[in-house]
Amino acid sequence: MKVEVIKKRKLMFKKEFDTSFVGFMKDGAKWLVDNTDIKLVGSTQDAKIAQIFQEVILVEGLKLDDIQPGIYSVHCLPLRLVGAEGSPIRCILIN
Template identity: 60%
Template sequence: MSEVMKSLNIPKGVRRVLFRTLNTDRRLMWEKRFDTSYVGFTKDGAQWLKDNTDIKLVGTDYLSVAAYDHLVSAHRVFLKNREIILVEGLKLKDVEAGIYDVHCLPLRLYGAEGCPIRCVLIK
């Protein structure tokens, strides 16, 4: 996974990235059953992204940023010291690759470790 992250050539200074993966092409967010074969981060991919970019927000197009077999290890990398915000469950079907302004509007839930948000992309 670290090779995949390296091949993306994410420029320094980019602080937010949304990943539209095969999860969207397979329409996994529209399925009623949870699919453990979804695309997600492994520990080494998450570590490479954290160590080699300025990313502070990672968004993905399924219910977890971490691959099913790496749930704990990849989440630990991202959430250590609360340096990176995770946005999961994005519907990116009609979003083309490109540069956008992204604004995430969370519900304010006191005492919660996560909450629903609405993300707005502006081209």
């Protein structure tokens, strides 16, 4: 799906979950890990797929609508939550 299409749908601004949202199947996640150098993807609810993405950062609700194409350094800053397996983060891009 092209970025232009995602922008037009404005998924981040909807109050209800968009069930037409596309996610990863196990074979697609495995192919992505084995054949690309992608290190950051949107989150997945499926624990088996998340396990395939062991060395990939999963970010739920990643919003890149206003980002210009280019090479960036991505920094994800998590909150420290005692006893939690994950936390909210703030991602920043440095060009």
